[in-house]
Amino acid sequence: MPGYPGGTRKIWTVSELNRAAGELLEEAFPRVWVEGEISNWKVYGSGHAYFSLKDDGGQIAAVLFRAAAKNFRFEPRDGLAALAAGRVSLYGQRGQYQLIVDELEPRGKGALQLAFEQLKEKLQKEGLFDAARKRPLPALPRTVGVVTSPTGAVIRDIITVLGRRFANVRVLLNPVRVQGEGAGAEIAAAITELARRGDVDVLIVGRGGGSMEDLWAFNEEVVARAIAACPVPVISAVGHETDFTIADFVADLRAPTPSAAAELVVQSKDALEARVTTLKRQMRAACGARFQSARHRLDSLAVHRMISDGRRRLRDLAQEVDGLEGALQRAGAEKSAARRRALERLGDALAHLSPRARWAVLGGRLANAGARLAAAEGRSITSRRNRVAVLAGTLDALSPLGVLGRGYSICRRLPGLEIVKDAATVTAGGEVEVLLHRGRLWCTVKE
Numbered sequence: 001m002p003g004y005p006g007g008t009r010k011i012w013t014v015s016e017l018n019r020a021a022g023e024l025l026e027e028a029f030p031r032v033w034v035e036g037e038i039s040n041w042k043v044y045g046s047g048h049a050y051f052s053l054k055d056d057g058g059q060i061a062a063v064l065f066r067a068a069a070k071n072f073r074f075e076p077r078d079g080l081a082a083l084a085a086g087r088v089s090l091y092g093q094r095g096q097y098q099l100i101v102d103e104l105e106p107r108g109k110g111a112l113q114l115a116f117e118q119l120k121e122k123l124q125k126e127g128l129f130d131a132a133r134k135r136p137l138p139a140l141p142r143t144v145g146v147v148t149s150p151t152g153a154v155i156r157d158i159i160t161v162l163g164r165r166f167a168n169v170r171v172l173l174n175p176v177r178v179q180g181e182g183a184g185a186e187i188a189a190a191i192t193e194l195a196r197r198g199d200v201d202v203l204i205v206g207r208g209g210g211s212m213e214d215l216w217a218f219n220e221e222v223v224a225r226a227i228a229a230c231p232v233p234v235i236s237a238v239g240h241e242t243d244f245t246i247a248d249f250v251a252d253l254r255a256p257t258p259s260a261a262a263e264l265v266v267q268s269k270d271a272l273e274a275r276v277t278t279l280k281r282q283m284r285a286a287c288g289a290r291f292q293s294a295r296h297r298l299d300s301l302a303v304h305r306m307i308s309d310g311r312r313r314l315r316d317l318a319q320e321v322d323g324l325e326g327a328l329q330r331a332g333a334e335k336s337a338a339r340r341r342a343l344e345r346l347g348d349a350l351a352h353l354s355p356r357a358r359w360a361v362l363g364g365r366l367a368n369a370g371a372r373l374a375a376a377e378g379r380s381i382t383s384r385r386n387r388v389a390v391l392a393g394t395l396d397a398l399s400p401l402g403v404l405g406r407g408y409s410i411c412r413r414l415p416g417l418e419i420v421k422d423a424a425t426v427t428a429g430g431e432v433e434v435l436l437h438r439g440r441l442w443c444t445v446k447e
Helices: 014-028 111-125 153-165 183-197 221-229 246-250 258-265 269-301 305-352 356-398 400-405
Strands: 032-043 049-055 058-064 081-091 096-106 143-148 170-175 202-207 234-238 410-413 431-435 440-444
Touching: 014 081, 014 096, 032 058, 058 081, 111 221, 111 246, 143 153, 143 183, 153 170, 153 202, 153 258, 170 183, 183 202, 183 221, 202 258, 221 246, 234 246, 234 258, 269 440, 305 356
Parallel strands: 058 096, 143 170, 143 202, 202 234
Antiparallel strands: 032 049, 032 081, 049 058, 081 096, 410 431, 431 440
16 A cells, blocks of 8 residues: 555554553663652552652653652652652553653752651651650669660760769660661660660660761651650760751750760769758758747747646636635534534523433433534535535646646647647648647657
């Protein structure tokens, strides 16, 4: 046929044409770098990501398979300017040519810097950097846990500084790799393991200086979350003073160097001893002042109105008892005199009645009456003496000094001198006055 070489024509199926076009594209573009803006980024359950690269003049479909995507530290997203490397191919089922990406780099910022900023922003939104969740370091830890390399200078510097400042502190090392693939997971596991022991008071997590790639293990999310979940305070000591990692922001305290972390974790023994000496001196001075104040208070209470009023009342009661006893005695004497006068009158009347028999009878009656009178007089005096004794006992029972004399005491809360009737009204550390039969006590409540 005209227009076809040899007079024949080649008929292609759609699949054949797509396959041939794909082979031509792959041969012509085995590996290319393409610059553009990421759009329509979507990750499927398979782990493969599909997106487009576009610029002002056009766009190209792109696919990033899971095997290549797992090596990326940053998170691609729509609107990110990027460089994509891969091979050009054609997806036959759709007849769509696409870029199969095996490398992806952000433009402007490096991949590590972008990953650092993305993770920092994420954790900051979750509140892991908040100052409110930072815990203070213990004043004098007994055991310091260290997560670092066992062969580097970091552990030697920490042990040297701790030994110089306070040799009694125990150092417990959990050795890990501090860089390279899998180092972040090792560091996180070591932090968790030391925290579970129960005898570690504070943790130092760190390594020496290096590039951002060298320090990257301390920028991984797994390390940041292990530090945040650690039940004991954590000091991050990564790199040099100018190096910052995600671990620094999450930790309870950042030290510019590992040696500085050791300086921060314990105070100098000499400084502690000086502090103790100062506190002792201040305590002695405070106790002396308190003692003098209590002595002045005691002197002022010696003439307290309650005590003087009690003594005066006691004297009044004693005089009243004496008056009652005198009245009883006078009443008995008067009654006895009246009876004697009556007997005398009877005797006179009897003398006028002369008969002897009458006299004998009256004499017997007189003797009996005299005996009864004597018995009645004795009973009356005894009854009145008993009454006086009862009144004296009642008076003694009502006397505050009598109660104190039997071993009781009066407890009053200082400084107001309110009488304490319920232990719940006194707090531990409060001061009370205990009034005894002889003297007083000023006491501090222990419990």
